Amino acid sequence: EIVLTQSPATLSLSPGERATLSCRASESITNYLAWYQHKPGQSPRLLIYDASNRATGIPARFSGSGSVTNFTLTISTLQPEDFAVYYCQQRSHWPWTFGQGTKMEVK
């Protein structure tokens, strides 16, 4: 099973700052990685797929990069509505797995 390790576990930032979230895979997943945003009481939302493609309707401030085992989600200028938990997920190998999440909180 592919293990996805996200870091940091918690990220404390202020609106307007830049956020960089990391996801590391235990073995190569090529570029088959997605990022989801999850707010309390809501369902998760797909942000990025295949490592770097924004899903429909996702603002341009969200970008993804990386390949093989190291991936990054960047939020260029944090908006108040961006504070949430972010998960990465791989679909390269069965079973599909998620990282444990990075909680982005207001500093």
Add this chain to the structure above:
Amino acid sequence: QLQLQESGPGLVKPSETLSLTCSVSGGSVSSSDYFWGWIRQPPGKGLEWIGHIYYSGHTYFSPSLKSRVSISVDTSKNRFSLNLNSVTAADTAVYYCTRIPKTTVEAKYYFDSWGQGTLVTVSS
């Protein structure tokens, strides 16, 4: 616009079967373009893929749950269902139903739409 809505008992006794249904509106479970799946999130923990189904009935399950889980699709009612038997407290979680594109270019094999989720507690 696609909407997914989970329904089912919020409380299940240990050793019994957890049964949930996902009703689909604004889309069709008969579409050859999508899989339909289930994901869960135990309290305070991360997301776990359970499994998914194609309109033909072909299913895919997480190895850790495969011996206890089944997923079915009812095209006449445009819904799909999850059954998880022999439940324990470890199966307490919010359960989400999801859509997974199969043939589209965008978001192929990722979870592009989610229901609101339903909390199922396993307790006597």
